[in-house]
Amino acid sequence: MSGLETLLNLDGEIFPMDNGYWVKFEAKRVGVSSAIPHGIKYSLTLHDKTNQRILGFDNAHSYKPRNAKYGAKKETWDHVHKRMDTFPYEFDSADQLMEDFWQAAESLMDQ
Numbered sequence: 001m002s003g004l005e006t007l008l009n010l011d012g013e014i015f016p017m018d019n020g021y022w023v024k025f026e027a028k029r030v031g032v033s034s035a036i037p038h039g040i041k042y043s044l045t046l047h048d049k050t051n052q053r054i055l056g057f058d059n060a061h062s063y064k065p066r067n068a069k070y071g072a073k074k075e076t077w078d079h080v081h082k083r084m085d086t087f088p089y090e091f092d093s094a095d096q097l098m099e100d101f102w103q104a105a106e107s108l109m110d111q
Contacts, residue, residue: 003095020049021109035062035077038091044101046108055108056081057089057101
């Protein structure tokens with residue numbers, strides 16, 4: 001099964017994790033557009049035991065970085081929410097998205 005098929009099959013899945021954390025996956029095929037050139041609308045989120053989202057990889061809305069370090073003025077739809085901060089995310093593939101998400105989630109759960 002390809003990474004894209006795996007991601008799409010995880011749509012709607014919720015995974016309880018250690019210490020009260022939980023993860024939710026949402027992923028659907030959509031028409032290819034300038035906003036979503038890969039044709040996948042996604043949201044991968046990690047929540048703490050109070051149900052607060054502490055990590056999210058998604059493309060639910062546009063995001064324009066304010067910091068030149070992240071390519072100021074370049075509007076993107078793919079981005080990462082880490083607690084209260086938002087950063088651009090360079091979507092490469094469904095496999096890479098899941099790998100990046102799990103790596104970031106494990107790092108936050110280990111804190």
